[in-house]
C-alpha cells in the first residue's frame with residue numbers, strides 16, 4: 285500500500301452503508317471519494333409506496349451532493365463502477381480511474397430469481413426507483429385499459445395483480461396496493477366491477493414474514509385477508525409467463541402483473557472478483573475486511589457478515605452500524621492500530637399492513653401489533669428519512685391519504 289500523508293478512501297455506493305461511512309469520515313484525516321451510479325440516495329423502506337402511488341419519487345430520495353455539503357474532505361463522483369484493480373488500487377468506470385488506499389464496497393443487493401423460468405424477463409422487481417416508477421405506471425395503465433375492455437376474461441387478467449414473496453416488501457406492497465384499488469381507483473373508475481379485481485400474495489413457505497415471531501405472522505395473515513388480499517401459503521411459482529404465472533401445483537393464474545419480491549442477492553459485478561456465498565454476498569472477516577486484503581472493507585447487503593454465528597440480515601440498521609464500524613477501523617489502521625471486530629445491536633424489524641396496522645419486533649424481544657405498531661412504524665420511518673422537506677411532504681401525503689382516502693400522485697409518467 286502506498287503511504288500518503290492523507291490516505292484516500294474510496295466508497296462505492298451511496299446507500300445506507302456507503303453514505304454513512306462518508307458521514308463518519310467527514311472531518312477526519314482522510315480524503316474521501318464517494319461514488320454512486322445515481323446522484324441521489326434512496327430511502328428504500330418507502331419504495332413500495334412509490335409503486336403504490338402513495339408518495340412521489342422525490343419525497344424518498346435526496347441528492348448526494350446536498351447531503352455532503354459542508355463535508356470538506358468528502359467529494360462525490362457520479363459513476364458506475366465496473367471493476368476493481370486490487371493490485372493497482374484503482375476503481376474502474378470506463379475511462380475514469382479512481383485511486384484509493386482504502387476501499388469500502390457497499391453496492392447493496394438486487395433481486396434473486398432462483399432460476400425460475402421467465403421471472404427475470406416478465407416479473408416486475410421492486411429494488412430501484414426506476415423499477416418502482418415503472419410498476420406504478422404499469423398498474424395505473426392496467427386500470428385505464430381495463431376500463432374499455434369488453435372481454436371479461438381479458439379484463440380479469442388485466443386486473444389480477446400477483447405478488448410473489450411474503451416477506452416485508454411483499455406484505456407491505458400487497459396492503460398498499462389493495463388500499464389504492466379499493467380507495468382512490470374505485471372512485472376514479474366508477475364503471476369498474478371491483479369483484480373482477482384481485483391482489484394475490486403468493487408465498488412458497490407456510491408463513492408470512494418468516495423472520496418474525498409466529499404471533500406477528502398470524503396477525504399479518506389475518507389482517508391482509510380482512511383487507512381483501514388473497515394470501516396463498518405453500519404456493520411455489522414454477523414459471524412466469526408474459527400473461528400468467530404457473531404454480532408448481534399445476535395451476536395457471538392469468539395476470540399481466542407479477543411483482544417479484546421473493547429473493548435477494550448481493551449486487552456486484554462478478555462479485556467484485558472476491559469470494560462470495562450462495563447469495564452472491566462477499567465473504568468478510570469479523571472486522572468487515574476481506575481476508576488477505578486488509579485495505580478492502582465490504583458492508584451492508586453486499587457483505588456476508590456473521591454475528592453470533594448467524595448471517596446478518598439485509599437491513600438498513602445493519603448497513604449503518606457496519607458503516608460506522610468500517611469507518612472507525614479505517615481510522616485505526618491510518619493511526620497504525622489494529623481493526624476491531626464489528627459489534628451488532630439488533631434494533632428489530634417492522635412491517636406495515638395498510639392503515640392503522642403494523643407488526644413490530646423490537647430488539648428481538650418485544651412484539652407489538654395493530655395501531656401501536658403502526659404509530660411506531662410511522663414515527664421511525666419519518667425520523668429516518670433524510671431532509672426536513674422530505675419528512676414534511678411525506679407526512680402531508682400520509683395525512684391526506686389517511687383523512688380523505690386519496691392518493692395524490694396517480695400520474696402515469698413514462
Ligand SMILES: Cc1cc2nc3c(=O)[nH]c(=O)nc-3n(C[C@H](O)[C@H](O)[C@H](O)COP(=O)(O)OP(=O)(O)OC[C@H]3O[C@@H](n4cnc5c(N)ncnc54)[C@H](O)[C@@H]3O)c2cc1C
Pocket residue numbers: 296297298299300301302319320321322324325326328329330331332363364365366390391392393410411412452453551583584585586598599600601603634
Ligand atoms: C423495497 C425495499 C424495502 C426495504 N425495506 C426495509 C425496511 O423497512 N427496513 C430495513 O431496515 N431495511 C429495508 N430494506 C433493506 C435496506 O434498504 C437495505 O438493507 C439497505 O439499503 C442496505 O444498504 P446498502 O448500503 O448495503 O445498499 P443500498 O442502500 O442498496 O445502496 C447501494 C448503493 O450502491 C449503488 N451502486 C450499486 N452498484 C453500483 C456500481 N456498480 N457503481 C456505483 N454505484 C453502485 C446504488 O445506486 C445504491 O445507491 C428494504 C429494501 C428494499 C429494496
